[in-house]
Amino acid sequence: MRDLLTLIKQRQSSRCAFDPDRPVPKKALEDILEAACWAPTAHNMQNFEIVVVDDKKLLEKIREIHFPVSETFIQENYLQLSFSEEELKRKKTGVLSTMFPKSWLHPGLIAEHSSLNETDQPFLERHHQLLSCPLMVFLLYDPKRRAPGSDGDFLGVMSLGCVLENMWLMAASLAIGFHVVSALSGSSPEAELKRILHIPNHLSLAIAFRLGYPLASTSYLRVRRDIDNVTHHNGF
Numbered sequence: 133m134r135d136l137l138t139l140i141k142q143r144q145s146s147r148c149a150f151d152p153d154r155p156v157p158k159k160a161l162e163d164i165l166e167a168a169c170w171a172p173t174a175h176n177m178q179n180f181e182i183v184v185v186d187d188k189k190l191l192e193k194i195r196e197i198h199f200p201v202s203e204t205f206i207q208e209n210y211l212q213l214s215f216s217e218e219e220l221k222r223k224k225t226g227v228l229s230t231m232f233p234k235s236w237l238h239p240g241l242i243a244e245h246s247s248l249n250e251t252d253q254p255f256l257e258r259h260h261q262l263l264s265c266p267l268m269v270f271l272l273y274d275p276k277r278r279a280p281g282s283d284g285d286f287l288g289v290m291s292l293g294c295v296l297e298n299m300w301l302m303a304a305s306l307a308i309g310f311h312v313v314s315a316l317s318g319s320s321p322e323a324e325l326k327r328i329l330h331i332p333n334h335l336s337l338a339i340a341f342r343l344g345y346p347l348a349s350t351s352y353l354r355v356r357r358d359i360d361n362v363t364h365h366n367g368f
């Protein structure tokens with residue numbers, strides 16, 4: 133049990149380029165996909181499909197997809213940022229501002245059409261570089277397999293989180309880097325992605341992630357709220 137908790141705590145986001153020429157071993161990929169299949173889903177609906185992409189040309193096309201940044205994202209993101217490690221340690225939630233380009237750090241200074249402005253070009257290049265990997269996985273939501281009686285299929289959506297976490301933990305146990313790229317789930321990037329991968333219309337992209345072996349250190353300050361701050365015994 134200790135080992136499981138250790139693995140849960142070690143699982144992390146690897147936000148760096150992965151070696152595009154070092155493939156994820158076939159057996160490792162099978163284990164990750166099997167972990168997905170054995171995830172708990174509401175009513176055992178298994179409301180998902182998975183697309184695995186390791187074709188270099190397709191991966192490059194996916195890396196080229198443009199994802200516009202919404203004003204809502206910039207404003208809500210700003211509220212969750214810490215501008216120093218000390219601030220993050222104190223707050224224990226959110227992320228460091230260094231993860232984002234400068235123009236996203238001032239909610240009043242949103243570039244025209246909410247896209248990145250030219251001062252963020254190095255970020256864009258870094259980002260394109262960062263998305264390098266030998267393999268991407270797309271977890272698709274199938275609303276036809278909805279959880280019975282669940283408003284807005286809330287239970288179905290929760291189930292997809294379980295699928296994601298199972299795959300993430302399996303990858304962590306195999307020392308394979310894992311990076312969620314939720315920007316691809318926006319409506320215009322998703323449409324482009326569906327076109328590239330011939331994904332049927334009724335399915336939507338729940339989450340995309342990259343897998344591979346990191347080319348740089350992936351360690352960074354990770355924080356969590358304390359158990360006592362999160363839990364409420366015998367009432368709120």
Ligand SMILES: Cc1cc2nc3c(=O)[nH]c(=O)nc-3n(C[C@H](O)[C@H](O)[C@H](O)COP(=O)(O)O)c2cc1C
Pocket residue numbers: 143144145147226227311312313314315339354
């Ligand atoms: C549904 C979901 C979407 C996420 N989207 C992104 C993303 O687009 N980019 C990213 O770098 N991390 C993304 N993450 C990772 C979280 O930012 C990360 O899990 C959190 O900051 C805690 O860090 P850790 O994974 O290293 O523990 C996402 C995680 C989840 C569960």
